[in-house]
Amino acid sequence: MxxxxxxxxxxxxxxxxxxxxxxxxxxxxxxxxxxxxxxxDVTSTPSGAGNDIVPFNPKHVVMEVFGPPGTVATITYLDVNAQPQHADAVALPWSYDTTTTQPAVFVNVQAQGNTDSIGCRIKIDDAVKDERTANEVNAFIYCLDKSG
Known part of the structure; x- marks a missing residue:
């Protein structure tokens, strides 16, 4: 071995x-x-962090188009999601009324009527943001608010 x-x-x-x-x-x-x-060491967010987020106060948005009795109008507007909308041959008064929780709102309304007078108004949380009237043949009007 x-x-x-x-x-x-x-x-x-x-x-x-x-x-x-x-x-x-x-x-x-x-x-x-x-x-x-x-x-x-494990780093993570504290469990109470979700409770610190404060939701936005809801906004009450109203767009109105008005004119003399019997007025018919063509209306185009941006809703609270900034999407274009169209309403044809609408009897006045007309309104768009909604509530949103978005932090800011951009709304616009345009209208042309078959009479010599027409008006529009945008209210957010019952405060008038824009109001206009027009007095002319086949009156055209617009209201705009981008501060919402």
Whole structure:
């Protein structure tokens, strides 16, 4: 029976031993870096943060078109979502009444009637933001509010 020396065994497996030593040193270095840069601490928002959000007060928006009795008008307007709308051959008075929770509202109304007088009004939360009247043949009118 032959005895194989320890040096001979190590010379055959030196790459495996170097790889294990490198892995151990690298693992220890990563462990130390984690503790230095505090990556073990979990940072999150406090659970009460959702309660700090204050909802916007609802806005009550009213657009009106008015004229003498029997007036018929063509009306185009932007609703509270700024989408164009159209109403044809509408008997006056006419109104668009809605409520929104958007922080700002951009509304516009235009109308042309078949009489010599027509008017429009935009109210937000019962405050008149714009009001106009026109007195001319086939009167045309517009009202605009972008501050809402």
């Amino acid at each position: 032959q005895r194989v020396s320890l040096g001979r065994r190590l010379s055959k497996r030196w790459m495996l031993i170097v790889a294990v030593v490198v892995l151990v040193v690298a693992g220890f270095a990563v462990y130390r870096l984690h503790s230095i840069f505090a990556s073990q």
